[in-house]
Amino acid sequence: MSVTGTPATGVPVTGTSVTEAVHAAGGMAGGLLLPWPDTDGEPFWQYALRGELRVQACADCGLRRFPPRPACPRCHSFADEWRPTSGRGRIWSFVVAHPPLLPAYAEQAPYPVAVVELDDDPTIRLVGTLTPSVRRPDAPWNAVPVSRLRIGAPVQAVYQILAPGVAVPRWALTTP
Amino acid sequence: MLKDRTAIVGIGQTRFAKTLDEPEKTLACRAVLAALDDAGIDPAEVDALASYTMEETDEVELAKSIGAGDITFFSRTGFGGGGSCATVAHLAMAVATGQASVGVAWRSRKRGSGVRPWTNTSVQLPTPAQWTRPFGLLRPADEIAMLARRYMHEYGATRDHLFNVALACRNRANQNPAAVMYDRPLTREMYMDARWISEPLCLYDNCLETDGALACVVVSAERARDCRQRAVYIHSAAQGLPAQHHGMVNYWNDDPLTGPAWTAARHLWKTADLGPQDVDTAQIYDAFTPLIPLSLEGYGFCGRGEGAAYTEGGALELGGRLPINTAGGGLSEGYVHGFNLINEGVRQLRGSSTSQVPDAATCLVTAGEGVPTSALLLRN
Ligand SMILES: [Zn+2]
Numbered sequence: 053m054s055v056t057g058t059p060a061t062g063v064p065v066t067g068t069s070v071t072e073a074v075h076a077a078g079g080m081a082g083g084l085l086l087p088w089p090d091t092d093g094e095p096f097w098q099y100a101l102r103g104e105l106r107v108q109a110c111a112d113c114g115l116r117r118f119p120p121r122p123a124c125p126r127c128h129s130f131a132d133e134w135r136p137t138s139g140r141g142r143i144w145s146f147v148v149a150h151p152p153l154l155p156a157y158a159e160q161a162p163y164p165v166a167v168v169e170l171d172d173d174p175t176i177r178l179v180g181t182l183t184p185s186v187r188r189p190d191a192p193w194n195a196v197p198v199s200r201l202r203i204g205a206p207v208q209a210v211y212q213i214l215a216p217g218v219a220v221p222r223w224a225l226t227t228p
Numbered sequence: 229m230l231k232d233r234t235a236i237v238g239i240g241q242t243r244f245a246k247t248l249d250e251p252e253k254t255l256a257c258r259a260v261l262a263a264l265d266d267a268g269i270d271p272a273e274v275d276a277l278a279s280y281t282m283e284e285t286d287e288v289e290l291a292k293s294i295g296a297g298d299i300t301f302f303s304r305t306g307f308g309g310g311g312s313c314a315t316v317a318h319l320a321m322a323v324a325t326g327q328a329s330v331g332v333a334w335r336s337r338k339r340g341s342g343v344r345p346w347t348n349t350s351v352q353l354p355t356p357a358q359w360t361r362p363f364g365l366l367r368p369a370d371e372i373a374m375l376a377r378r379y380m381h382e383y384g385a386t387r388d389h390l391f392n393v394a395l396a397c398r399n400r401a402n403q404n405p406a407a408v409m410y411d412r413p414l415t416r417e418m419y420m421d422a423r424w425i426s427e428p429l430c431l432y433d434n435c436l437e438t439d440g441a442l443a444c445v446v447v448s449a450e451r452a453r454d455c456r457q458r459a460v461y462i463h464s465a466a467q468g469l470p471a472q473h474h475g476m477v478n479y480w481n482d483d484p485l486t487g488p489a490w491t492a493a494r495h496l497w498k499t500a501d502l503g504p505q506d507v508d509t510a511q512i513y514d515a516f517t518p519l520i521p522l523s524l525e526g527y528g529f530c531g532r533g534e535g536a537a538y539t540e541g542g543a544l545e546l547g548g549r550l551p552i553n554t555a556g557g558g559l560s561e562g563y564v565h566g567f568n569l570i571n572e573g574v575r576q577l578r579g580s581s582t583s584q585v586p587d588a589a590t591c592l593v594t595a596g597e598g599v600p601t602s603a604l605l606l607r608n
Contacts, residue, residue, distance in 0.1 A: 079349070080349065084362070085349060085361045085362050085366075086362055087358040087359075087361075087362040088357065088358050089358055090358065093358050093359075097358075118480050119356055119358075119359050119474075119480060125472065144378065144479070145374050145375070145377045145378035145381070146374070146377060147365070147370050147373040147374050147377065147426045147427055147428075147429075148424065148426065148427035149364055149365075149366070149367075149370055149426050150423065150424040150425055150426065150427070152344075153366060153367075154347065154349065154366065157364055157366060160364075162424070162427075163364060165363055165364045165365050165370065165374075167374055167378075167479050175480070175481065175482055176480070177479045177480055178359070179359055179360050179363045179365055179477075179479070180363050181363050181364055193364060198427075203377070203378070203381045214362075220362055220363070
Protein backbone atom coordinates (compact mmCIF):
# COMPACT_ATOMS: atom_id res chain seq x y z
CA MET A 53 0.00 0.00 0.00
CA SER A 54 1.32 3.39 -0.92
CA VAL A 55 -1.11 5.37 1.19
CA THR A 56 1.11 7.32 3.52
CA GLY A 57 0.01 10.29 5.53
CA THR A 58 -3.59 11.36 5.74
CA PRO A 59 -5.66 12.22 2.69
CA ALA A 60 -6.83 15.80 2.47
CA THR A 61 -10.42 14.71 2.85
CA GLY A 62 -12.07 11.58 4.11
CA VAL A 63 -10.47 8.63 5.78
CA PRO A 64 -7.41 6.78 4.55
CA VAL A 65 -8.14 3.61 2.62
CA THR A 66 -7.58 0.41 4.54
CA GLY A 67 -8.52 -3.25 4.47
CA THR A 68 -8.01 -6.03 1.96
CA SER A 69 -6.31 -4.70 -1.11
CA VAL A 70 -7.94 -4.69 -4.52
CA THR A 71 -4.74 -6.29 -5.77
CA GLU A 72 -5.43 -9.33 -3.56
CA ALA A 73 -9.03 -9.48 -4.78
CA VAL A 74 -7.87 -9.38 -8.40
CA HIS A 75 -5.34 -12.13 -7.76
CA ALA A 76 -8.06 -14.21 -6.06
CA ALA A 77 -10.21 -13.85 -9.18
CA GLY A 78 -7.31 -14.89 -11.43
CA GLY A 79 -7.25 -11.46 -13.05
CA MET A 80 -10.41 -12.16 -15.02
CA ALA A 81 -14.16 -11.98 -14.51
CA GLY A 82 -16.39 -13.65 -17.07
CA GLY A 83 -13.61 -13.50 -19.63
CA LEU A 84 -13.03 -9.76 -19.09
CA LEU A 85 -9.73 -8.46 -17.77
CA LEU A 86 -9.82 -6.97 -14.28
CA PRO A 87 -7.64 -4.00 -13.43
CA TRP A 88 -4.31 -5.36 -12.23
CA PRO A 89 -3.21 -2.64 -9.81
CA ASP A 90 0.35 -1.75 -9.00
CA THR A 91 1.35 -0.27 -5.65
CA ASP A 92 0.81 3.27 -6.88
CA GLY A 93 -2.58 2.50 -8.41
CA GLU A 94 -4.02 0.48 -5.52
CA PRO A 95 -5.65 3.47 -3.71
CA PHE A 96 -7.50 4.49 -6.88
CA TRP A 97 -9.18 1.08 -7.03
CA GLN A 98 -9.94 1.07 -3.31
CA TYR A 99 -11.75 4.39 -3.63
CA ALA A 100 -13.55 3.13 -6.74
CA LEU A 101 -14.87 0.25 -4.64
CA ARG A 102 -16.38 2.86 -2.31
CA GLY A 103 -17.93 4.68 -5.25
CA GLU A 104 -15.46 7.55 -5.17
CA LEU A 105 -13.37 8.90 -7.99
CA ARG A 106 -10.18 10.20 -6.45
CA VAL A 107 -6.88 11.15 -8.05
CA GLN A 108 -3.40 11.21 -6.62
CA ALA A 109 -2.00 14.63 -5.74
CA CYS A 110 1.29 15.85 -4.32
CA ALA A 111 0.94 16.43 -0.56
CA ASP A 112 3.57 19.19 -0.76
CA CYS A 113 2.91 21.27 -3.87
CA GLY A 114 -0.61 20.05 -4.66
CA LEU A 115 -0.04 18.98 -8.27
CA ARG A 116 -2.55 16.33 -9.34
CA ARG A 117 -1.09 13.49 -11.37
CA PHE A 118 -2.47 10.59 -13.36
CA PRO A 119 -1.64 7.76 -13.74
CA PRO A 120 -0.40 7.50 -10.14
CA ARG A 121 3.35 7.28 -9.64
CA PRO A 122 5.83 7.34 -6.76
CA ALA A 123 7.03 10.94 -6.90
CA CYS A 124 5.81 14.39 -7.89
CA PRO A 125 7.27 15.33 -11.29
CA ARG A 126 7.20 19.02 -10.27
CA CYS A 127 8.65 19.18 -6.74
CA HIS A 128 9.92 15.57 -6.40
CA SER A 129 8.12 14.95 -3.13
CA PHE A 130 7.19 11.35 -2.32
CA ALA A 131 4.31 12.45 -0.09
CA ASP A 132 0.92 12.06 -1.70
CA GLU A 133 -2.77 12.35 -0.96
CA TRP A 134 -5.88 11.18 -2.79
CA ARG A 135 -8.18 14.06 -3.67
CA PRO A 136 -11.87 13.62 -4.33
CA THR A 137 -13.22 14.74 -7.68
CA SER A 138 -16.75 15.57 -8.73
CA GLY A 139 -16.76 12.50 -11.01
CA ARG A 140 -18.05 14.76 -13.77
CA GLY A 141 -16.31 15.15 -17.09
CA ARG A 142 -16.57 15.41 -20.84
CA ILE A 143 -15.76 12.97 -23.62
CA TRP A 144 -12.31 13.90 -24.97
CA SER A 145 -12.32 11.19 -27.62
CA PHE A 146 -13.81 7.77 -28.22
CA VAL A 147 -13.41 4.66 -30.34
CA VAL A 148 -15.79 1.89 -31.31
CA ALA A 149 -14.06 -1.46 -31.04
CA HIS A 150 -14.91 -4.19 -33.54
CA PRO A 151 -13.50 -7.75 -33.75
CA PRO A 152 -10.97 -9.34 -33.76
CA LEU A 153 -11.15 -9.12 -29.95
CA LEU A 154 -10.84 -11.52 -27.03
CA PRO A 155 -14.01 -13.71 -26.95
CA ALA A 156 -15.82 -12.01 -24.05
CA TYR A 157 -15.15 -8.62 -25.64
CA ALA A 158 -16.20 -9.79 -29.10
CA GLU A 159 -19.58 -10.83 -27.66
CA GLN A 160 -20.32 -7.20 -26.78
CA ALA A 161 -18.78 -5.69 -29.91
CA PRO A 162 -19.07 -3.26 -31.44
CA TYR A 163 -18.74 -1.30 -28.20
CA PRO A 164 -17.59 2.28 -27.58
CA VAL A 165 -14.75 3.24 -25.22
CA ALA A 166 -14.14 6.86 -24.25
CA VAL A 167 -11.37 8.96 -22.82
CA VAL A 168 -13.00 11.45 -20.46
CA GLU A 169 -11.42 14.68 -19.23
CA LEU A 170 -12.45 15.61 -15.71
CA ASP A 171 -14.22 18.90 -15.09
CA ASP A 172 -12.03 19.40 -12.00
CA ASP A 173 -8.81 19.16 -14.01
CA PRO A 174 -9.00 18.67 -17.81
CA THR A 175 -5.49 17.20 -18.03
CA ILE A 176 -6.65 14.30 -15.84
CA ARG A 177 -8.30 11.91 -18.28
CA LEU A 178 -9.77 8.49 -17.66
CA VAL A 179 -10.56 5.67 -20.04
CA GLY A 180 -13.92 3.98 -19.58
CA THR A 181 -16.86 2.20 -21.11
CA LEU A 182 -20.19 4.00 -21.43
CA THR A 183 -23.65 3.51 -20.04
CA PRO A 184 -26.85 5.34 -21.06
CA SER A 185 -27.74 6.49 -17.55
CA VAL A 186 -26.38 6.95 -14.01
CA ARG A 187 -29.10 4.48 -12.95
CA ARG A 188 -27.57 1.73 -15.09
CA PRO A 189 -24.00 1.09 -13.92
CA ASP A 190 -24.32 -2.52 -15.10
CA ALA A 191 -25.64 -1.80 -18.60
CA PRO A 192 -23.98 -3.81 -21.41
CA TRP A 193 -20.99 -2.10 -22.97
CA ASN A 194 -22.88 -1.67 -26.23
CA ALA A 195 -25.98 -0.11 -24.58
CA VAL A 196 -25.19 3.41 -25.77
CA PRO A 197 -25.95 3.94 -29.48
CA VAL A 198 -22.83 5.27 -31.18
CA SER A 199 -24.96 8.01 -32.74
CA ARG A 200 -25.40 9.53 -29.25
CA LEU A 201 -21.68 9.96 -28.76
CA ARG A 202 -19.78 13.10 -29.53
CA ILE A 203 -16.60 14.73 -28.32
CA GLY A 204 -17.51 17.17 -25.55
CA ALA A 205 -20.57 15.26 -24.33
CA PRO A 206 -21.00 15.51 -20.52
CA VAL A 207 -20.66 12.32 -18.49
CA GLN A 208 -20.75 11.25 -14.84
CA ALA A 209 -18.77 8.44 -13.20
CA VAL A 210 -20.72 5.41 -11.97
CA TYR A 211 -19.29 2.21 -10.53
CA GLN A 212 -19.70 -1.37 -11.58
CA ILE A 213 -18.68 -4.29 -9.39
CA LEU A 214 -16.84 -6.72 -11.67
CA ALA A 215 -15.75 -9.28 -9.08
CA PRO A 216 -15.82 -9.50 -5.28
CA GLY A 217 -13.78 -6.53 -4.05
CA VAL A 218 -13.19 -5.08 -7.52
CA ALA A 219 -15.10 -2.12 -8.98
CA VAL A 220 -14.42 0.01 -12.04
CA PRO A 221 -15.70 3.45 -12.93
CA ARG A 222 -17.82 3.77 -16.07
CA TRP A 223 -19.21 6.86 -17.74
CA ALA A 224 -22.90 7.62 -17.81
CA LEU A 225 -24.16 10.10 -20.38
CA THR A 226 -25.85 13.06 -18.72
CA THR A 227 -27.82 15.97 -20.06
CA PRO A 228 -25.88 19.23 -20.15
CA MET B 229 28.82 14.49 -33.57
CA LEU B 230 27.81 11.48 -35.59
CA LYS B 231 27.64 13.47 -38.80
CA ASP B 232 28.60 11.21 -41.73
CA ARG B 233 31.23 9.38 -39.68
CA THR B 234 29.54 6.02 -40.22
CA ALA B 235 27.65 4.38 -43.05
CA ILE B 236 25.29 1.54 -43.84
CA VAL B 237 27.13 -0.71 -46.30
CA GLY B 238 25.01 -3.83 -46.38
CA ILE B 239 21.34 -4.74 -46.24
CA GLY B 240 19.69 -8.13 -46.19
CA GLN B 241 16.25 -9.58 -45.78
CA THR B 242 14.20 -12.74 -46.10
CA ARG B 243 11.03 -13.11 -48.05
CA PHE B 244 7.97 -11.46 -46.47
CA ALA B 245 4.79 -13.52 -46.14
CA LYS B 246 1.82 -14.16 -43.91
CA THR B 247 3.50 -17.46 -43.04
CA LEU B 248 7.11 -18.57 -43.42
CA ASP B 249 8.04 -22.09 -42.37
CA GLU B 250 11.44 -21.40 -40.83
CA PRO B 251 11.75 -20.30 -37.20
CA GLU B 252 12.59 -16.71 -36.24
CA LYS B 253 16.19 -17.63 -35.36
CA THR B 254 16.81 -19.09 -38.81
CA LEU B 255 15.25 -16.07 -40.47
CA ALA B 256 17.43 -13.76 -38.35
CA CYS B 257 20.59 -15.62 -39.40
CA ARG B 258 19.57 -15.54 -43.06
CA ALA B 259 18.93 -11.79 -43.01
CA VAL B 260 22.19 -11.01 -41.18
CA LEU B 261 24.31 -13.21 -43.45
CA ALA B 262 22.64 -11.68 -46.51
CA ALA B 263 23.45 -8.18 -45.24
CA LEU B 264 27.10 -9.09 -44.61
CA ASP B 265 27.35 -10.68 -48.04
CA ASP B 266 25.83 -7.54 -49.58
CA ALA B 267 28.54 -5.51 -47.83
CA GLY B 268 31.31 -7.95 -48.76
CA ILE B 269 32.30 -8.31 -45.09
CA ASP B 270 33.21 -11.63 -43.45
CA PRO B 271 30.89 -12.49 -40.54
CA ALA B 272 33.99 -13.12 -38.39
CA GLU B 273 34.59 -9.36 -38.49
CA VAL B 274 31.31 -8.53 -36.75
CA ASP B 275 32.00 -7.10 -33.29
CA ALA B 276 28.80 -5.16 -32.54
CA LEU B 277 25.15 -6.18 -32.43
CA ALA B 278 21.98 -4.16 -31.93
CA SER B 279 18.33 -5.09 -31.93
CA TYR B 280 14.98 -4.52 -30.21
CA THR B 281 14.15 -5.63 -26.68
CA MET B 282 11.26 -7.55 -28.28
CA GLU B 283 13.64 -9.51 -30.53
CA GLU B 284 13.59 -13.15 -29.47
CA THR B 285 16.83 -14.32 -31.09
CA ASP B 286 19.44 -13.15 -28.63
CA GLU B 287 23.02 -12.06 -29.22
CA VAL B 288 24.53 -15.38 -28.10
CA GLU B 289 22.36 -17.39 -30.47
CA LEU B 290 22.88 -15.09 -33.41
CA ALA B 291 26.65 -14.60 -32.97
CA LYS B 292 27.48 -18.29 -32.68
CA SER B 293 25.31 -19.19 -35.61
CA ILE B 294 26.66 -16.65 -38.08
CA GLY B 295 30.25 -17.18 -36.93
CA ALA B 296 30.76 -13.70 -35.55
CA GLY B 297 34.07 -12.84 -33.91
CA ASP B 298 34.43 -11.41 -30.41
CA ILE B 299 31.59 -9.00 -29.76
CA THR B 300 32.57 -5.84 -27.88
CA PHE B 301 29.32 -3.87 -28.12
CA PHE B 302 25.70 -5.01 -27.95
CA SER B 303 22.55 -3.07 -27.20
CA ARG B 304 18.79 -3.39 -27.27
CA THR B 305 16.18 -0.68 -27.60
CA GLY B 306 12.71 -0.90 -26.11
CA PHE B 307 9.20 0.13 -27.12
CA GLY B 308 8.61 -2.15 -30.10
CA GLY B 309 8.73 -0.34 -33.41
CA GLY B 310 10.03 2.81 -31.70
CA GLY B 311 13.42 1.14 -31.51
CA SER B 312 14.02 0.43 -35.20
CA CYS B 313 16.23 3.41 -36.08
CA ALA B 314 17.83 3.37 -32.64
CA THR B 315 19.47 0.02 -33.42
CA VAL B 316 21.38 1.65 -36.27
CA ALA B 317 22.00 4.80 -34.20
CA HIS B 318 23.56 2.78 -31.40
CA LEU B 319 25.85 0.96 -33.83
CA ALA B 320 26.85 4.28 -35.39
CA MET B 321 27.76 5.64 -31.96
CA ALA B 322 29.68 2.48 -31.09
CA VAL B 323 31.67 2.59 -34.32
CA ALA B 324 32.24 6.35 -34.18
CA THR B 325 33.56 6.12 -30.62
CA GLY B 326 35.81 3.14 -31.28
CA GLN B 327 33.83 0.59 -29.25
CA ALA B 328 33.49 -1.62 -32.31
CA SER B 329 34.21 -1.67 -36.05
CA VAL B 330 31.54 -3.79 -37.79
CA GLY B 331 28.02 -3.56 -36.44
CA VAL B 332 24.96 -5.56 -37.39
CA ALA B 333 21.37 -4.54 -36.56
CA TRP B 334 18.52 -6.94 -37.18
CA ARG B 335 14.88 -7.81 -36.54
CA SER B 336 13.22 -11.16 -37.09
CA ARG B 337 9.56 -11.57 -36.41
CA LYS B 338 6.84 -14.12 -37.08
CA ARG B 339 3.91 -11.86 -36.47
CA GLY B 340 1.92 -13.13 -39.43
CA SER B 341 1.78 -16.75 -38.28
CA GLY B 342 2.44 -16.15 -34.57
CA VAL B 343 0.24 -14.74 -31.85
CA ARG B 344 -0.79 -11.11 -31.61
CA PRO B 345 0.70 -9.66 -28.42
CA TRP B 346 -2.60 -8.12 -27.24
CA THR B 347 -4.29 -11.54 -27.06
CA ASN B 348 -2.05 -12.49 -24.14
CA THR B 349 -4.20 -12.11 -21.03
CA SER B 350 -1.54 -13.32 -18.61
CA VAL B 351 0.76 -10.42 -19.39
CA GLN B 352 -1.35 -7.76 -17.74
CA LEU B 353 1.39 -5.20 -17.34
CA PRO B 354 0.12 -3.18 -14.38
CA THR B 355 1.22 0.18 -15.71
CA PRO B 356 -0.42 1.56 -17.73
CA ALA B 357 -2.57 -1.45 -18.68
CA GLN B 358 -4.65 -1.16 -15.49
CA TRP B 359 -5.98 2.18 -16.79
CA THR B 360 -6.96 0.93 -20.24
CA ARG B 361 -7.39 -2.83 -20.73
CA PRO B 362 -10.18 -3.38 -18.16
CA PHE B 363 -12.20 -0.85 -20.16
CA GLY B 364 -11.96 -2.74 -23.42
CA LEU B 365 -9.13 -0.71 -24.91
CA LEU B 366 -7.26 -3.90 -25.73
CA ARG B 367 -5.21 -3.43 -28.88
CA PRO B 368 -2.68 -0.94 -30.22
CA ALA B 369 -5.28 -0.13 -32.92
CA ASP B 370 -7.73 0.98 -30.20
CA GLU B 371 -5.13 3.10 -28.46
CA ILE B 372 -4.13 4.93 -31.64
CA ALA B 373 -7.74 5.20 -32.86
CA MET B 374 -8.47 7.24 -29.72
CA LEU B 375 -5.78 9.78 -30.63
CA ALA B 376 -6.86 9.64 -34.29
CA ARG B 377 -10.45 10.66 -33.55
CA ARG B 378 -9.26 13.54 -31.40
CA TYR B 379 -6.87 14.61 -34.17
CA MET B 380 -9.67 14.48 -36.75
CA HIS B 381 -11.90 16.51 -34.42
CA GLU B 382 -9.31 19.20 -33.71
CA TYR B 383 -7.99 19.63 -37.24
CA GLY B 384 -10.73 18.57 -39.62
CA ALA B 385 -8.85 15.53 -40.84
CA THR B 386 -11.02 13.01 -42.67
CA ARG B 387 -10.99 9.37 -43.67
CA ASP B 388 -9.96 10.53 -47.13
CA HIS B 389 -6.72 11.83 -45.65
CA LEU B 390 -6.06 8.46 -44.05
CA PHE B 391 -6.90 6.82 -47.37
CA ASN B 392 -4.27 9.00 -49.09
CA VAL B 393 -1.69 7.40 -46.78
CA ALA B 394 -2.92 3.85 -47.31
CA LEU B 395 -3.06 4.37 -51.07
CA ALA B 396 0.46 5.80 -51.39
CA CYS B 397 1.88 2.82 -49.53
CA ARG B 398 -0.17 0.35 -51.56
CA ASN B 399 0.80 1.96 -54.86
CA ARG B 400 4.49 1.57 -53.99
CA ALA B 401 3.93 -2.02 -52.90
CA ASN B 402 2.33 -2.67 -56.27
CA GLN B 403 5.71 -1.74 -57.82
CA ASN B 404 7.72 -3.92 -55.41
CA PRO B 405 7.69 -7.67 -56.13
CA ALA B 406 8.98 -8.35 -52.59
CA ALA B 407 5.93 -6.68 -51.03
CA VAL B 408 3.19 -8.83 -49.55
CA MET B 409 0.61 -6.65 -51.34
CA TYR B 410 2.49 -6.55 -54.68
CA ASP B 411 -0.44 -7.84 -56.73
CA ARG B 412 -3.27 -6.33 -54.65
CA PRO B 413 -4.26 -2.82 -55.74
CA LEU B 414 -6.33 -0.65 -53.39
CA THR B 415 -9.20 1.60 -54.44
CA ARG B 416 -11.05 4.32 -52.56
CA GLU B 417 -14.20 2.21 -52.76
CA MET B 418 -12.44 -0.74 -51.12
CA TYR B 419 -11.16 1.54 -48.39
CA MET B 420 -14.48 3.24 -47.66
CA ASP B 421 -16.37 -0.08 -47.63
CA ALA B 422 -13.82 -1.94 -45.52
CA ARG B 423 -14.76 -3.41 -42.17
CA TRP B 424 -13.98 -1.39 -39.08
CA ILE B 425 -11.29 -2.46 -36.64
CA SER B 426 -11.58 0.39 -34.16
CA GLU B 427 -13.60 3.35 -35.42
CA PRO B 428 -12.41 5.69 -36.87
CA LEU B 429 -9.84 3.16 -38.17
CA CYS B 430 -10.76 0.50 -40.73
CA LEU B 431 -8.89 -2.58 -41.93
CA TYR B 432 -6.70 -0.61 -44.36
CA ASP B 433 -5.58 1.83 -41.66
CA ASN B 434 -3.78 -1.06 -39.99
CA CYS B 435 -0.42 -2.54 -40.92
CA LEU B 436 0.01 -6.09 -42.17
CA GLU B 437 0.79 -9.10 -40.01
CA THR B 438 3.99 -10.46 -41.49
CA ASP B 439 6.67 -13.12 -41.07
CA GLY B 440 10.12 -11.92 -42.09
CA ALA B 441 13.54 -10.71 -41.04
CA LEU B 442 15.88 -7.88 -42.03
CA ALA B 443 19.36 -6.70 -41.15
CA CYS B 444 21.90 -4.03 -42.03
CA VAL B 445 25.62 -3.49 -41.53
CA VAL B 446 27.22 -0.33 -40.11
CA VAL B 447 30.92 0.55 -40.45
CA SER B 448 33.06 3.71 -40.34
CA ALA B 449 32.99 6.09 -43.30
CA GLU B 450 36.63 5.17 -44.06
CA ARG B 451 35.86 1.47 -44.16
CA ALA B 452 32.71 2.14 -46.19
CA ARG B 453 34.74 3.43 -49.11
CA ASP B 454 36.25 -0.06 -49.57
CA CYS B 455 32.96 -1.94 -49.41
CA ARG B 456 31.13 -3.57 -52.28
CA GLN B 457 28.13 -1.23 -52.25
CA ARG B 458 27.76 2.51 -52.47
CA ALA B 459 27.98 3.90 -48.92
CA VAL B 460 24.85 5.37 -47.35
CA TYR B 461 25.99 7.75 -44.62
CA ILE B 462 24.27 8.19 -41.29
CA HIS B 463 24.11 11.96 -41.33
CA SER B 464 22.24 12.32 -38.05
CA ALA B 465 20.31 10.14 -35.66
CA ALA B 466 18.08 10.73 -32.67
CA GLN B 467 15.91 9.07 -30.09
CA GLY B 468 12.87 10.72 -28.52
CA LEU B 469 11.04 10.24 -25.24
CA PRO B 470 9.17 13.49 -24.52
CA ALA B 471 8.52 14.84 -21.05
CA GLN B 472 5.37 13.36 -19.49
CA HIS B 473 4.90 10.93 -22.39
CA HIS B 474 2.81 7.79 -21.76
CA GLY B 475 3.42 5.56 -24.78
CA MET B 476 0.56 4.68 -27.11
CA VAL B 477 -1.94 5.63 -24.42
CA ASN B 478 -0.64 9.19 -24.39
CA TYR B 479 -3.82 10.60 -22.87
CA TRP B 480 -2.44 12.15 -19.71
CA ASN B 481 -0.50 15.26 -20.56
CA ASP B 482 -1.28 18.77 -21.72
CA ASP B 483 -0.92 17.95 -25.40
CA PRO B 484 -1.42 14.27 -26.30
CA LEU B 485 -1.09 14.95 -30.03
CA THR B 486 2.51 16.18 -29.70
CA GLY B 487 4.20 12.82 -29.78
CA PRO B 488 7.79 11.54 -29.62
CA ALA B 489 8.39 12.53 -33.26
CA TRP B 490 8.66 16.15 -32.14
CA THR B 491 11.38 15.34 -29.61
CA ALA B 492 13.37 13.12 -31.96
CA ALA B 493 13.03 15.68 -34.76
CA ARG B 494 14.43 18.55 -32.73
CA HIS B 495 17.60 16.61 -32.03
CA LEU B 496 17.81 15.13 -35.54
CA TRP B 497 17.72 18.53 -37.25
CA LYS B 498 19.90 20.22 -34.62
CA THR B 499 22.75 17.83 -35.39
CA ALA B 500 22.27 17.90 -39.19
CA ASP B 501 23.40 20.23 -41.96
CA LEU B 502 20.03 19.67 -43.59
CA GLY B 503 16.41 20.47 -42.83
CA PRO B 504 13.05 18.97 -43.75
CA GLN B 505 13.04 20.97 -47.00
CA ASP B 506 16.14 19.02 -48.13
CA VAL B 507 14.60 15.56 -47.75
CA ASP B 508 14.04 13.79 -51.10
CA THR B 509 12.08 10.84 -49.76
CA ALA B 510 10.92 9.66 -46.34
CA GLN B 511 10.28 6.21 -44.95
CA ILE B 512 7.80 6.97 -42.17
CA TYR B 513 6.70 4.39 -39.63
CA ASP B 514 3.20 3.34 -40.54
CA ALA B 515 1.77 0.74 -38.18
CA PHE B 516 -1.40 2.85 -38.51
CA THR B 517 -2.26 5.49 -41.13
CA PRO B 518 -2.75 8.37 -38.62
CA LEU B 519 0.91 8.08 -37.64
CA ILE B 520 1.85 9.59 -41.00
CA PRO B 521 0.16 13.01 -40.58
CA LEU B 522 1.34 13.10 -36.97
CA SER B 523 4.91 12.34 -38.09
CA LEU B 524 4.81 14.83 -40.98
CA GLU B 525 4.06 17.49 -38.38
CA GLY B 526 6.56 16.25 -35.84
CA TYR B 527 9.45 16.09 -38.31
CA GLY B 528 8.65 19.57 -39.59
CA PHE B 529 7.33 18.93 -43.11
CA CYS B 530 4.31 21.06 -42.21
CA GLY B 531 2.83 22.88 -39.25
CA ARG B 532 0.87 21.49 -36.35
CA GLY B 533 -2.53 20.30 -37.54
CA GLU B 534 -1.51 20.47 -41.21
CA GLY B 535 -0.39 16.86 -41.61
CA ALA B 536 -3.69 15.60 -42.99
CA ALA B 537 -3.99 18.36 -45.58
CA TYR B 538 -0.36 17.72 -46.55
CA THR B 539 -1.39 14.32 -47.93
CA GLU B 540 -3.70 15.89 -50.51
CA GLY B 541 -2.97 16.13 -54.24
CA GLY B 542 -0.75 13.07 -54.39
CA ALA B 543 1.90 14.63 -52.15
CA LEU B 544 3.00 11.26 -50.78
CA GLU B 545 3.12 9.53 -54.17
CA LEU B 546 6.11 9.19 -56.51
CA GLY B 547 6.56 12.61 -58.10
CA GLY B 548 4.76 14.27 -55.18
CA ARG B 549 6.15 16.70 -52.62
CA LEU B 550 7.42 13.90 -50.40
CA PRO B 551 7.29 10.33 -51.69
CA ILE B 552 6.95 8.07 -48.66
CA ASN B 553 7.36 4.38 -47.91
CA THR B 554 8.55 3.64 -51.39
CA ALA B 555 8.66 -0.14 -50.90
CA GLY B 556 5.13 -0.16 -49.47
CA GLY B 557 5.89 0.30 -45.76
CA GLY B 558 4.33 -1.58 -42.90
CA LEU B 559 0.91 -1.05 -44.44
CA SER B 560 1.65 -2.83 -47.71
CA GLU B 561 5.20 -4.24 -47.99
CA GLY B 562 5.40 -6.05 -44.67
CA TYR B 563 5.29 -5.21 -40.98
CA VAL B 564 8.58 -6.11 -39.37
CA HIS B 565 8.63 -3.44 -36.68
CA GLY B 566 9.78 -0.83 -39.17
CA PHE B 567 13.10 -2.39 -40.15
CA ASN B 568 12.00 -2.63 -43.78
CA LEU B 569 11.82 1.18 -43.81
CA ILE B 570 15.56 1.32 -43.02
CA ASN B 571 16.50 -1.05 -45.83
CA GLU B 572 14.31 0.84 -48.30
CA GLY B 573 15.97 4.11 -47.26
CA VAL B 574 19.32 2.53 -48.14
CA ARG B 575 18.03 1.31 -51.52
CA GLN B 576 16.76 4.79 -52.39
CA LEU B 577 20.20 6.27 -51.75
CA ARG B 578 21.87 3.51 -53.76
CA GLY B 579 19.44 4.19 -56.60
CA SER B 580 18.05 0.66 -56.50
CA SER B 581 14.48 1.06 -55.25
CA THR B 582 11.63 -0.42 -57.26
CA SER B 583 10.03 3.03 -56.87
CA GLN B 584 13.18 5.08 -57.28
CA VAL B 585 12.97 8.81 -56.53
CA PRO B 586 15.18 10.37 -59.24
CA ASP B 587 18.58 11.42 -57.85
CA ALA B 588 17.53 10.83 -54.25
CA ALA B 589 20.35 12.13 -52.06
CA THR B 590 18.71 12.37 -48.63
CA CYS B 591 16.21 10.11 -46.91
CA LEU B 592 14.51 10.40 -43.54
CA VAL B 593 13.69 7.11 -41.83
CA THR B 594 11.49 7.14 -38.74
CA ALA B 595 10.54 4.61 -36.09
CA GLY B 596 7.23 4.12 -34.34
CA GLU B 597 5.39 7.34 -33.52
CA GLY B 598 3.18 7.17 -30.46
CA VAL B 599 5.89 5.33 -28.52
CA PRO B 600 9.40 6.37 -27.45
CA THR B 601 10.95 6.62 -30.87
CA SER B 602 14.03 7.12 -33.02
CA ALA B 603 14.96 8.44 -36.45
CA LEU B 604 17.79 8.47 -38.99
CA LEU B 605 18.72 11.02 -41.60
CA LEU B 606 20.58 9.18 -44.36
CA ARG B 607 22.53 10.64 -47.30
CA ASN B 608 24.70 9.32 -50.08
ZN1 LIG C 1 4.83 18.34 -5.80
